[in-house]
Amino acid sequence: MKESLNKATLTTDTSQGWGLLEERGPNGELLARHVHGPSVDDLVLSELNGVVYYYHQDHLNSTIAVTDENGHVVEQYRYDVYGQPYFFGADSTPRAESALGLRFLFTGREWLSSLGLYDYRHRIYSPSLGRFVQLDPLGFAGGFNLYLLSANVLPRSHDPFGLCQTWSFTLLGTHVALVLGALVDVSLVGDTRGALGLKFTVGYGVGIDVPMTVVTRTPLSSTLDALISTCFPNLSINRVPGRITDLKGTSLEAHIGVGLGGTFQMSETIANKWSGLEIGNVGGGVYRTHSAVLTLVEPVPPPKRESRAPQLSELVTGISQNTPPEGVSGAYLTSLR
Numbered sequence: 001m002k003e004s005l006n007k008a009t010l011t012t013d014t015s016q017g018w019g020l021l022e023e024r025g026p027n028g029e030l031l032a033r034h035v036h037g038p039s040v041d042d043l044v045l046s047e048l049n050g051v052v053y054y055y056h057q058d059h060l061n062s063t064i065a066v067t068d069e070n071g072h073v074v075e076q077y078r079y080d081v082y083g084q085p086y087f088f089g090a091d092s093t094p095r096a097e098s099a100l101g102l103r104f105l106f107t108g109r110e111w112l113s114s115l116g117l118y119d120y121r122h123r124i125y126s127p128s129l130g131r132f133v134q135l136d137p138l139g140f141a142g143g144f145n146l147y148l149l150s151a152n153v154l155p156r157s158h159d160p161f162g163l164c165q166t167w168s169f170t171l172l173g174t175h176v177a178l179v180l181g182a183l184v185d186v187s188l189v190g191d192t193r194g195a196l197g198l199k200f201t202v203g204y205g206v207g208i209d210v211p212m213t214v215v216t217r218t219p220l221s222s223t224l225d226a227l228i229s230t231c232f233p234n235l236s237i238n239r240v241p242g243r244i245t246d247l248k249g250t251s252l253e254a255h256i257g258v259g260l261g262g263t264f265q266m267s268e269t270i271a272n273k274w275s276g277l278e279i280g281n282v283g284g285g286v287y288r289t290h291s292a293v294l295t296l297v298e299p300v301p302p303p304k305r306e307s308r309a310p311q312l313s314e315l316v317t318g319i320s321q322n323t324p325p326e327g328v329s330g331a332y333l334t335s336l337r
Helices: 221-229 310-322 329-337
Strands: 002-005 008-013 019-024 028-036 043-048 052-058 061-067 071-079 085-089 110-112 117-119 125-127 165-191 194-212 240-241 247-265 273-297
Touching: 165 221, 165 273, 194 247, 221 273
Parallel strands: none
Antiparallel strands: 002 008, 008 019, 019 028, 028 043, 043 052, 052 061, 061 071, 071 085, 110 117, 117 125, 165 194, 165 240, 194 273, 247 273
16 A cells, blocks of 8 residues: 655555555655564564664564664664653664664554654554553443553553454363462453454462362353453453463463462563452462463454555644644644644
8 A cells, every 4th residue: 555644655565464665755766665574563674775774672562773784783772661762872872863763663663753653553652641642443342441552551562553452261270289280271362353262371380279179260260250350440350452362472370369269460471460260279379371372263454544644644734733633632732842
C-alpha cells in the first residue's frame, strides 16, 4: 500500500502488520528502505541515504542500539516506563535527538519526533501522557479503560496494534513438592483478536506442596477466576495484554494455600500477576515453568484503514489550526503546540 505524508511516499506491507518498507521523496527518489523479520515490529535493518543500520531490540521489540555493517555501535536508545525515548551516541554520550533520524523505537513502533507521539497503526500513543490519545476501537472488549496501552504494564508486555488482550482458562493442572517438586498444566487460551489455542506448561520446583486431590487446577477454579475478574477488574486475573503467542516462554510461579489457595506468576514475557485460584493443595512451593502455545484458530487480520496518512495529517493540521480530529481533545493539542 502506498500513501503520502509531507510530500513523501510511504510504501507499507499490509500483509504483515502494516510494516513500513520504503520511503520516497516527492520526485520518487529513494530516501529509506526497511527490512522486517518474521513477526510484527521485528526490525532487521534500515538503509538511509545508502547507509545500512542494523537494529538490536529487547524483549518488547524496543530498539536499544543500531550498528553499522562492521558491527560497530552507531547510536543507543533508552526509554522511560511509558516509552519516552532518550538518545545516546556510541560512547554513551547523551544526545538531544537522534542523529540518524531512525523512526522505529519503543516496541518497534514509528516515532513521530516532531509531534512527540508514536504511530500504533490503529491509534496514536503519547509517552508523555502514558496513554493513547484516541478511544480503543474495540470498545470495552479491550478493557474498561479505553486509553490504556498494554494495561499499563509496559515493561513486560507489548501491543503492536493497540488492541489486544489475552485470557486463559485452565483445563487440567496439578503440582506437588516434597522438597523437590513438579508442575503440569494445560489451559485454553485466547485473545481479543479472536485467536484460540492450547497452552502447555511443565515445571520443576521446591517446597512442601501436597495435593489433596489429583487435580488442583480445574475449570471450576478458572470459573471462579472469571467471576473475581468481573467483580474486581483491576486484579486482571488471567487477563494479560498481548497475543496468545506472548504467553509462551519461561516463568517463575509461587503457589500457596490450605485447601483453597492462589498462584502468583513472575514472567519474563508478561506482567507479574496473580494468575488464579487453586483448589486442594496444602502448603506451598516455587516452580520454574516453561510454556508452549499451540494455535488452534488464527483470526482474520484486523481491519485496515485505507491509509494511515489522513490520521497523521489531521493531527498535524489540528496542532497548527487547533481543530482536533475525532477522538483527540483540544486541550491535548494545545499541550503539543
